[in-house]
Amino acid sequence: xxPQYGPRRARIAFSDSAAKQLADAASRVPKDxxxxxxxxxxxxEIEYAVHRxxxxxxxxxxxxxxxxxxxxxxxxxxxIDDVSDTLGTAHGYTAEQRTAQQRDYRHWVERNRGKESx
Numbered sequence: 001x002x003p004q005y006g007p008r009r010a011r012i013a014f015s016d017s018a019a020k021q022l023a024d025a026a027s028r029v030p031k032d033x034x035x036x037x038x039x040x041x042x043x044x045e046i047e048y049a050v051h052r053x054x055x056x057x058x059x060x061x062x063x064x065x066x067x068x069x070x071x072x073x074x075x076x077x078x079x080i081d082d083v084s085d086t087l088g089t090a091h092g093y094t095a096e097q098r099t100a101q102q103r104d105y106r107h108w109v110e111r112n113r114g115k116e117s118x
Contacts, residue, residue: 057105
């Protein structure tokens with residue numbers, strides 16, 4: 001396995017229990033352990049943030065729960081759809097609510113990066 005950097009390493013260092021749960025989730029469905037797009041995040045980490053840490057919004061997952069916003073110049077834009085789909089399924093969000101969350105996160109990234117990053 002490749003060396004761990006960024007939010008995944010921080011999460012593992014923070015909690016061995018969380019690391020075990022993430023590893024268990026990733027091993028149950030192999031694609032859940034693969035990174036998404038150019039992100040360092042896996043689907044297992046997104047699922048963990050939504051189901052175990054009670055994340056409710058895209059920014060909640062990418063900024064507060066995983067911190068991947070801070071590790072990517074574009075705020076980890078490659079996972080926005082995956083995050084909003086996971087949130088929508090877990091919380092029963094409509095297509096309009098998912099689109100609004102994606103838009104809100106993109107605006108948040110633009111404001112915090114000082115320009116459109118993606």
